Amino acid sequence: MLSFEAAKARLETAGQSHVLQFWSELSAEESSALLEEISQLKPEDLLEHCRAAVEAASRHSSADGRLDARMEPVPPEFIGSVRKSDKERLKMWGDEGLLQISQDRVAVLLLAGGQGTRLGVSYPKGMYNVGLPSGKTLYQIQAERIQKVQELANVKHGCRCTIPWYIMTSEFTLGPTEKFFRDNEYFGLCPANVVMFEQRMIPAVGFDGKIILEKKNKIAMAPDGNGGLYRALVDNKILEDMERRGVEYLHVYCVDNILVKMADPVFIGFCVNKGADCGAKVVDKAYPAEPVGVVCRVDGLYQVIEYSEIQPETAELRGPGGELLFSAGNICNHFFTRGFLKEVAEKFESQLKQHVAIKKVPFVDGEGNLVKPTKPNGIKMEKFVFDVFHFSKKFVAFEVLREEEFSPLKNADGAPLDTPTTARRSLLAQHYRWALAAGGNFLDEQDKPIPPKHSMAQNEDPPAICEISPLVSYFGEGLEKLLKQKNLKSPFLLDENEAKNLLQTT
Numbered sequence: 001m002l003s004f005e006a007a008k009a010r011l012e013t014a015g016q017s018h019v020l021q022f023w024s025e026l027s028a029e030e031s032s033a034l035l036e037e038i039s040q041l042k043p044e045d046l047l048e049h050c051r052a053a054v055e056a057a058s059r060h061s062s063a064d065g066r067l068d069a070r071m072e073p074v075p076p077e078f079i080g081s082v083r084k085s086d087k088e089r090l091k092m093w094g095d096e097g098l099l100q101i102s103q104d105r106v107a108v109l110l111l112a113g114g115q116g117t118r119l120g121v122s123y124p125k126g127m128y129n130v131g132l133p134s135g136k137t138l139y140q141i142q143a144e145r146i147q148k149v150q151e152l153a154n155v156k157h158g159c160r161c162t163i164p165w166y167i168m169t170s171e172f173t174l175g176p177t178e179k180f181f182r183d184n185e186y187f188g189l190c191p192a193n194v195v196m197f198e199q200r201m202i203p204a205v206g207f208d209g210k211i212i213l214e215k216k217n218k219i220a221m222a223p224d225g226n227g228g229l230y231r232a233l234v235d236n237k238i239l240e241d242m243e244r245r246g247v248e249y250l251h252v253y254c255v256d257n258i259l260v261k262m263a264d265p266v267f268i269g270f271c272v273n274k275g276a277d278c279g280a281k282v283v284d285k286a287y288p289a290e291p292v293g294v295v296c297r298v299d300g301l302y303q304v305i306e307y308s309e310i311q312p313e314t315a316e317l318r319g320p321g322g323e324l325l326f327s328a329g330n331i332c333n334h335f336f337t338r339g340f341l342k343e344v345a346e347k348f349e350s351q352l353k354q355h356v357a358i359k360k361v362p363f364v365d366g367e368g369n370l371v372k373p374t375k376p377n378g379i380k381m382e383k384f385v386f387d388v389f390h391f392s393k394k395f396v397a398f399e400v401l402r403e404e405e406f407s408p409l410k411n412a413d414g415a416p417l418d419t420p421t422t423a424r425r426s427l428l429a430q431h432y433r434w435a436l437a438a439g440g441n442f443l444d445e446q447d448k449p450i451p452p453k454h455s456m457a458q459n460e461d462p463p464a465i466c467e468i469s470p471l472v473s474y475f476g477e478g479l480e481k482l483l484k485q486k487n488l489k490s491p492f493l494l495d496e497n498e499a500k501n502l503l504q505t506t
C-alpha cells in the first residue's frame with residue numbers, strides 16, 4: 001500500500017493536499033482506507049480531471065457548447081421501423097437474429113452501475129420489485145427473458161446455445177448485485193455465463209477545483225457514467241472474454257426498462273442485415289420535455305443529444321405535419337459489433353466527451369462536520385455510452401413500439417411518470433393484450449365475464465390482471481395453444497406450471 005509520504009507527495013503534485021487535513025484524527029483502519037483510495041488516483045490524471053471539471057462547469061452555464069443550432073433529424077429512410085415494416089420483413093429480421101443467437105454469436109450487456117438516486121432506493125435498481133403478482137424483480141424478469149430467447153433459438157435450430165450476460169456494475173452496485181444473484185441461484189442461468197465487472201469511480205470536484213471529502217477519510221466518488229463502459233471493457237478484459245466465446249454482436253441496455261427485450265432477435269437481425277456496426281432503438285417521443293435523449297445528426301454525424309443538454313425551444317420544434325422534429329427518443333438499447341467496441345476502446349475512448357452535472361454533494365467542513373448542502377456545490381463528470389455513435393462507419397436506428405418495448409422505472413411512486421406503478425401497469429397491459437390476442441376470455445372473481453378491452457389509454461389499468469412468465473412467452477408467441485377459448489380468472493398468473501396444466505386441458 002501507498003505510504004503516507006507517497007500519498008502526500010502525490011496529492012501535492014495534483015494540488016489536493018487538503019485530502020489529508022484530518023490525518024492526525026484518523027484511526028489506523030480509517031487511514032489505511034484513505035491511503036487505499038488515494039492509491040487508485042494517478043496525480044497527473046487527478047490534476048487534469050480537476051482542471052477539466054472546473055473548465056467544463058464554467059462552459060456548462062454558457063451557451064458556447066450547445067449543439068442545438070447544428071442538429072438535424074435522422075432522415076426517415078435511415079430508420080428501420082416495426083410500425084412501418086410488413087410481417088414478412090419483421091420475420092426475416094427475427095429469423096436472422098435467432099440464427100445468430102443459435103450460433104453463440106450474440107451477448108447482452110447490462111449497464112447497471114448507476115445509483116438510482118431518483119428512485120430513492122439504496123440497493124441496485126435491478127433488485128427492485130414493482131409489485132407484479134409474481135413478485136419478480138427486474139433482474140429476474142431479465143434473466144428469464146434470456147433463457148426464453150435461448151430456448152427459441154434452440155428449438156428452431158436444434159442447438160444448445162448460450163447468450164452470455166455481461167453486467168457492468170460500480171463500487172455501489174457490485175457487492176449487492178453479486179450477492180443477489182448468488183442468493184437466487186442466478187435465476188436458473190449458468191453462473192459461468194453471467195459475467196459481472198466494475199466500472200471506475202472518479203472524484204467529485206468543488207468549484208474551486210478541489211476534490212470534495214465526504215468523510216474525514218473518504219473522497220466523494222461517483223461512477224464515471226455509463227460511457228465508462230469502454231474503459232471498463234479494457235480494465236476487465238471483457239473484449240477478450242467475448243472473443244474467446246465467439247461473440248460478435250452485443251445488445252447493450254439499461255437496467256430500468258421493464259419491457260426490455262433482451263437480445264431482441266428482430267433488432268439484432270435488422271442490424272446484422274443492414275451491415276451496421278452500431279445501432280440504437282428509438283421510440284417516438286411522447287412530448288417535447290420527455291426525459292429521453294434524441295437520436296439526431298450533428299454536422300452529418302449520428303449522435304444523441306441528452307435531454308439535459310437540449311434547449312426547450314429545440315425540443316419543441318415541429319415539422320410540416322405538426323409532428324416533433326426531433327422525435328427519435330433514445331431508449332438506451334444499443335447494438336454494437338465486437339469489432340466496433342474494440343476499435344472504440346483502443347482508439348477513441350480518450351476522445352469521448354465529458355458531460356458535466358452540477359450536483360449537491362454532501363461534504364465535511366473544515367471542522368470535520370458533515371454538511372448537506374442546500375445549493376449545488378460539486379461538479380460530477382460523466383461519459384455517456386452513446387457518445388461513440390459518431391465513430392461508427394454504419395449506424396442504424398430502429399423505431400419500436402413504446403407500448404411493447406419502453407416503460408422505464410426512474411422515479412418513486414408519487415411522481416407522475418416512470419414509477420413502479422407505471423412500469424407494473426405497462427407490463428400487465430402488455431400481457432393482457434397478448435392473452436386477448438391469443439383468444440383468452442377473462443372472468444372476474446364471481447366467474448362473470450370481463451368484457452374485453454382492445455384499446456386502453458396509457459394511464460389506464462387493464463380490466464383484468466394477467467401476468468405471463470417470460471419462461472412461457474418472450475414476445476407473445478406460443479400463447480394461442482394455451483389460451484384460445486379458455487376462461488381465465490383474474491388475477492391470472494401464467495407460469496410454467498400453469499402452462500402445463502392448460503396444455504393438459506386442451
Ligand SMILES: CC(=O)N[C@H]1[C@@H](OP(=O)(O)OP(=O)(O)OC[C@H]2O[C@@H](n3ccc(=O)[nH]c3=O)[C@H](O)[C@@H]2O)O[C@H](CO)[C@@H](O)[C@@H]1O
Pocket residue numbers: 111112113114115168170199223224225226228253254255256291292293294304306307329330331332384385386408410
Ligand atoms: C446517458 C444515457 O444513456 N442516457 C439515457 C438514459 O437516461 P437516464 O438519465 O435515465 O440514465 P440513467 O442514469 O438511468 O442511466 C442509464 C443506465 O446507465 C447505467 N449507469 C449510469 C451511470 C453510470 O455511471 N453507470 C451506469 O451503468 C444505469 O445503471 C442505467 O442502467 O436512459 C434514457 C431512457 O431511459 C435515455 O433517453 C437517455 O438518453
